Amino acid sequence: MASTTTISQQKKPERSLSPWQIARKKFLRNKLAMASSIFILLVTIMSLSAPFVANFLSPLPDVTKVNIGSMNIQPNGEHLLGTDKSGRDVLTRLFYGGRISLLVGFSATLIVVTLGTLVGSIAGFFGGMVDNILMRFTDFVLNFPFLVFVIVLNTILYGIVDGLWVLILVIGVLSWGGVARLVRSKVLAEKENEYILAALSIGCSPWKVIRKHLLPNVMSTIIVQATLIFASMIVAEAALSYLGFGVPQATPSWGNMLSSANEPDVLQGKPWIWMPPAFIITLTILSINFIGEGLKDALNPKSLR
Amino acid sequence: MLKYTIRRLLGMIPMLILISIVVFTLAKLMPGDSLSGEIDPLNTNPEYIAEMREKLGYNEPLPVQYFDWITGFLQGDFGKSTRFKVPVADVIIEKIPNTLFLGVMSLLITYILAFLMGMYSGRKPYTIGDNAIAGVNYIMLAIPSFVAAVFAIYFFSFHLNWFPFGGSVDILVEEGTLDYWFSRLHHVLLPALVLGAMSTASYTQFLRNDIIENSRKDFVRTARAKGTPLKKIYNVHILRNSIIPLVTFLGFDFAALIGGAIITETIFTYPGIGQLFLDSVTSRDYPTLMALTMLLSFLTLAGNLIADILYGIVDPRIRLD
Numbered sequence: 076m077a078s079t080t081t082i083s084q085q086k087k088p089e090r091s092l093s094p095w096q097i098a099r100k101k102f103l104r105n106k107l108a109m110a111s112s113i114f115i116l117l118v119t120i121m122s123l124s125a126p127f128v129a130n131f132l133s134p135l136p137d138v139t140k141v142n143i144g145s146m147n148i149q150p151n152g153e154h155l156l157g158t159d160k161s162g163r164d165v166l167t168r169l170f171y172g173g174r175i176s177l178l179v180g181f182s183a184t185l186i187v188v189t190l191g192t193l194v195g196s197i198a199g200f201f202g203g204m205v206d207n208i209l210m211r212f213t214d215f216v217l218n219f220p221f222l223v224f225v226i227v228l229n230t231i232l233y234g235i236v237d238g239l240w241v242l243i244l245v246i247g248v249l250s251w252g253g254v255a256r257l258v259r260s261k262v263l264a265e266k267e268n269e270y271i272l273a274a275l276s277i278g279c280s281p282w283k284v285i286r287k288h289l290l291p292n293v294m295s296t297i298i299v300q301a302t303l304i305f306a307s308m309i310v311a312e313a314a315l316s317y318l319g320f321g322v323p324q325a326t327p328s329w330g331n332m333l334s335s336a337n338e339p340d341v342l343q344g345k346p347w348i349w350m351p352p353a354f355i356i357t358l359t360i361l362s363i364n365f366i367g368e369g370l371k372d373a374l375n376p377k378s379l380r
Numbered sequence: 381m382l383k384y385t386i387r388r389l390l391g392m393i394p395m396l397i398l399i400s401i402v403v404f405t406l407a408k409l410m411p412g413d414s415l416s417g418e419i420d421p422l423n424t425n426p427e428y429i430a431e432m433r434e435k436l437g438y439n440e441p442l443p444v445q446y447f448d449w450i451t452g453f454l455q456g457d458f459g460k461s462t463r464f465k466v467p468v469a470d471v472i473i474e475k476i477p478n479t480l481f482l483g484v485m486s487l488l489i490t491y492i493l494a495f496l497m498g499m500y501s502g503r504k505p506y507t508i509g510d511n512a513i514a515g516v517n518y519i520m521l522a523i524p525s526f527v528a529a530v531f532a533i534y535f536f537s538f539h540l541n542w543f544p545f546g547g548s549v550d551i552l553v554e555e556g557t558l559d560y561w562f563s564r565l566h567h568v569l570l571p572a573l574v575l576g577a578m579s580t581a582s583y584t585q586f587l588r589n590d591i592i593e594n595s596r597k598d599f600v601r602t603a604r605a606k607g608t609p610l611k612k613i614y615n616v617h618i619l620r621n622s623i624i625p626l627v628t629f630l631g632f633d634f635a636a637l638i639g640g641a642i643i644t645e646t647i648f649t650y651p652g653i654g655q656l657f658l659d660s661v662t663s664r665d666y667p668t669l670m671a672l673t674m675l676l677s678f679l680t681l682a683g684n685l686i687a688d689i690l691y692g693i694v695d696p697r698i699r700l701d
Contacts, residue, residue: 219677222643223642318646353527
């Protein structure tokens, strides 16, 4: 592969690629990351299309209704993945479950990255007292045992606000500490460069410097981190739902579906109920991690691939 | 070093106070009497409740209540469990040995696995074996612990019948006998394996990279020039240097184990702190819940502190700032 690239470079030396173009090329060449991207794309399409294709997937398109007549059916032509203990089609629930899992993962990641970047860049750029206060606060948030506080907060807020958004808010607000630390350390290194001094000397406001000069340069780190956080947020949602403290039980989510494995009878004798969500969670997490690794490689100018 | 440790310990105090304030606020937001557990939740007579509230000091201003609670807490008075009708401290103390046993076993498993894999990978980097280990590690890191636990129970307990699928000891064995301890070990092995496998990957990769880095250093070249057998160089000279940084992981593991224990203990119905925590949520035993929240936060904080101090011991440069 190395030899072909050198030849093509010798042929047309006219215009060099922008950093983003280089990154995209590197990413497209990474087979594992591309395969993972396609998988995630499929899962996304599957989740988004759930309400439209539900009628074609099985004779039981309603995922919340209990159907006494069709409980615990093994996978067959009519129900491709069988039905669960309340007579709901597993495949249809898997489609709908993806909506919740991805929605929670995505929204929580958005909160985490926004908060983390905001706190991290302000602390790193202004330094001194501001930095000290913000970072002590970050330490404080990082010192909470995540799962313990999510469960306690959920118990308090449950019933006051709609379950799903409580979950998103709580896991988002409790996990931005890591991003803040990372962004701060990157900003600290980046702000020593002359172009920042130049921008400040021609009178750019601090906000403009952060927005236009600092953030674009730490963006690659944030993007990679966001991918990994996306994966961990999906895990958090699934774990909490599995334990019964996440998304309300009636709503299908991958974690909720897996929680039926809590019953020894289902776990032992009816693997078609809990295995599909288990596999799809694992594959999704694995794919997102591969994409993250691929992005890290692609966005790192020093990596040679 | 002593000065650094003392400074770190003092720095922990404001953090502890802040966390206790947060826990107190949460407890106040909880329905009912979540701090002392003295008010019987089944007795709805308003006179009784009013009388108890007055007696317990719930009509005092909040700062006074906080102060009363925290002094009691520091003296080991965690309130009374509404579910078991005994002091929360007793309920918790009963479960601690189980969780401790699980934690120690899982750490042991992490260390053994990481050592074997890390040393092999570090010694033979970029070979098939190394790549296979990296692949396995990657998958172990990606599989969520609860999915791994469910699969472990399905395969090892139900299909192969190697391990029991719940509890901490067989009901029939007598306490104190050798059989009793074997049964304990038998019950703890599978959850410990799942919990331990979680952090194995990061240990292994760290050890591998450190061994590779060290093997290029001058002291290795000197040792080889002197004719020291390769095996001895790796097992003695390099390993000694590579183990030290690993120590710092211990503190972070502490925090990770707490979250992991809640999940694994619940899935394996292993009667420890984690299961008690979730049970106290479902059974609305709020005094136990709040005491555990406080305790687990404290442990997380202690874990981070240990990590910091170990860093200081391993790398003296950190102590300067």
